[in-house]
Amino acid sequence: MSTYLQFIVLGFGLAAVYIGLANGLLLVYRSTGIINFAQGATAMWGAYVYAQLLIDGTLVLPIGSIEFDEAPSIPVALAIGLVMAVLLGVVTHYLVFRPVRRAPALAQVVVSVALMLTVQALVVIRFGPNNIPIESMIPSGSISLFGTSVSSAEVVMVAIMAVFSVLVWAYFRFTTAGAATRAAAENERGATLLGFSPDRLAAIAMVMASVVSTVGVLLGASLTGLNPLNYSLLVVPALAVLLVARMESVATIVIASLVLGAFQSVLNLLTGESWWPTWAQSGVDQVVPFFVVIVVLFVFGGRLPSRGSLQTIKLPDVVVPRFRPIPAALVIVVTGTLLAVSSGTYRFGLTYSIILMLLALSYVVITGYLGQISLAQAAFAGAAGFTLSKVTTNWSMPFPIALVFCSLVAALLGMLVALPAFRIRGAQLAIVTIAAALAIERFIFNNYSLTPPSGNPIANPTLFGLNLGVREGSDIARLSFSFTVLVVAAIMVWAFIRIASGDTGRAFLAVRANERAAAAAGIDVRLTKLIGFGLSAFIAGVAGCLIGYSAGQLSAESFTVFVGLQVLAVAYLGGITSFSGAAIAGIIGPLGIVYVLVHNIFDLGDYYALISGIALIITAIMNPIGIAGEAGRLGALLRARLRGPAAAPDSPVSETGDEVDHGKVAVADA
Structure with missing residues (x-):
């Protein structure tokens, strides 16, 4: 005693x-x-x-x-x-x-x-x-x-x-x-x-x-x-x-x-x-x-007590995405060309930017569209990554089945974390998710009985006998792996656009705007939240698997709480309500192409994190819609001015849940 x-x-x-x-x-x-x-x-x-x-x-x-x-x-x-x-x-x-x-x-x-x-x-x-x-x-x-x-x-x-x-x-x-x-x-x-x-x-x-x-x-x-x-x-x-x-x-x-x-x-x-x-x-x-x-x-x-304030500012508007085949094909061709002409660390930086874009896209789904503040996306990615290590080395599960299976594991974990969201939201939900992320990091990722300190090797992806691994000999960023990441990312972005522009996306926006109004309109708020958390965790899981394939093995440092917070930072900086914001986040994120260029030219080291943190503070204060949102707003204003007073920008969805389309208002969940 x-x-x-x-x-x-x-x-x-x-x-x-x-x-x-x-x-x-x-x-x-x-x-x-x-x-x-x-x-x-x-x-x-x-x-x-x-x-x-x-x-x-x-x-x-x-x-x-x-x-x-x-x-x-x-x-x-x-x-x-x-x-x-x-x-x-x-x-x-x-x-x-x-x-x-x-x-x-x-x-x-x-x-x-x-x-x-x-x-x-x-x-x-x-x-x-x-x-x-x-x-x-x-x-x-x-x-x-x-x-x-x-x-x-x-x-x-x-x-x-x-x-x-x-x-x-x-x-x-x-x-x-x-x-x-x-x-x-x-x-x-x-x-x-x-x-x-x-x-x-x-x-x-x-x-x-x-x-x-x-x-x-x-x-x-x-x-x-x-x-x-x-x-x-x-x-x-x-x-x-x-x-x-x-x-x-x-x-x-x-x-x-x-x-x-x-x-x-x-x-x-x-x-x-x-x-x-x-x-x-x-x-x-x-x-x-x-x-x-x-x-x-x-x-x-x-x-729990909340603070009564004089007024609040609405969340940034959401522009409902549309699938445009020609611009999409152009983006894929340009990205593929850049991957083909680059090599070494620069190709790896471009490839990692695509992966970070997917992780940032998971924030766009859960926070930008559904309005739920999650700080556990890196934990979901890590859960998929560490599961990938087990199924590829112990079960010899092939690509892409292993990718889908491990992402589904992350989706289930995301839906489990979503349960508290039935009763809470806002900053209180952020507390739950960061506590969950820390618990997963310390209890699972740093648990040597589950993830040994010698590393968690991941078998190279292969498809029809083709080696799609990231490394071979002195080549640290093989083109076949980069193209594989590009194809997977293109499929995920296409799926996101289809979902976000359909009934599920409109249900997300209705819940984001007003949960009681959404329920009154016949939307199952709890099911919508489960779907949102599951979908965002699935996307994060895909990113986690690609991170695992890009490293060849994983450690706890790959998916710490701070990694998730850094990705949230660049996602908000890029624009938390759109795919273009996620793309910008991937470009400027840690280990992305801008990071590689800046590191090779200026060797900023820890100053990169300092600069990105200050930039995020300024963005959240001065321009809460982010880089992509501000660029889109200015572009819409310019197009409206060139077309004349009768023209209107692309259908933004306001905080009240209304979708503005050429001067007419349509309820987002109708």
Whole structure:
């Protein structure tokens, strides 16, 4: 029993981080209505500044640095680190969150995801990708608890974060600004009429969120060190804690954090027991937050509090696609010609762009057309890819049967993840899908009993005796493989156009516009969501299989949560509501042709992720319809001007679900 008690107390160190991040999430949400997926990433900036000051006396800034003659003391380094965190919070509020406060949930999710990617890339550039130690502010020691000697540092950490939680509670309960923030969360118009500025209240809350979250990361990192990947993703269990607290109760945040941290610690102890199944020894602790999120949202789903704002901006319009044989043939011929005349890394970059286009197309289906925010597309792709490894090496399943079978596996997984979408939507669904993606990554992709560290080889695709593999000898990008990818992509795009322009596509758009109105019009909303998730996961699965064939073997790094978020970023940047946006996303995406060209010419390295993150933030704020949407809008205006006042652009579908066609309005689901 004493061992269990010791591990429970050890889990308090992780609980301290959860308390800090969850309180920060609460402050941001109650003041802006935004779920800040970047809370962990922004909180670790101040911690990195603190750590670097103590290591060599260097104050690292986003651009440049200041060298001190000697390393400052811990209190001075702590003060500087917190000041940097506050400055980042202020900049985040005024330049990132304030412009999208009244934007759709999709834009808010995308902006916070882009901020996470930007800060993480900046941390890697300025501090390096490796784990760095951080000096603890709390002396180590032990205390006796129920007759058992346990570590005292974790208990002190929790006590410190409990004090910060009391301060957050007191701010909401006893201060005028806190009361006004709570009032604005319920009725922003009323708070404004009473003379309170929601922007100023949000700035105060953002500063407080930065401080309390950074202190939590500082305390936790003294035990584990700082790592840009791990601390960015600790926002997922913190979101689970926030949901348990129903986005309101500070006391529940503290209790839920203690329970979750202790339970995960004890779970790690149990996985080392001889009776524990081998297949469940890796990543099982990361499955717990996912189940917590699922249970809470299923139980409370529609009753979770939301923020009342003055107004909201509609989602970007959708242009119903039409199949045009001549332009389609021209695109295929041009793409095939480029593949034929290129070679080496450039041909591989073009081929990978086509694959990324398919992965981005899965986002277009689920988010652009159905209006459901999914952050798990890379997990679906990975599920298909790892299944491909099993069926091609163990069962010798031939191409293209293996491609279809593995994509159907991804589709089934997508429909399983779709079940929570029956009751929730928007940012809450984004929380479910990112928790699912992290659980799949840690429990399956990083599970050595399921995916061995030696790699997951994939047999080369063959068809009628022809080798369609990507490599042969010194040729790293065979033309036969590139043409195979082009043919598969052409079939998938044709199928997408047929579905999107038919009754199923119109049902997607009706559900996206208004679920209640769609149900009143006779559309089965639940079945439509299942079909949408299944179709998007199938497309992602095809992309995952092609990624597997292009690599010859797979590893967990191929389908991490961050890979999915990066593809979402470029999909939104290109235009989340159209195939042309997916095509642009494939071109500019990681390892795509633009990435290869830029890397070979300028060798940007980690700066590519930083630049794409900043570009996504700007796009979500200034031009939410993306590059393709803006180009299409300008093209339609130009054509309308050339044709005269009677002409009209190609049938966009508005947020109300209406399809505009030459000045007449037809209900999209009619």
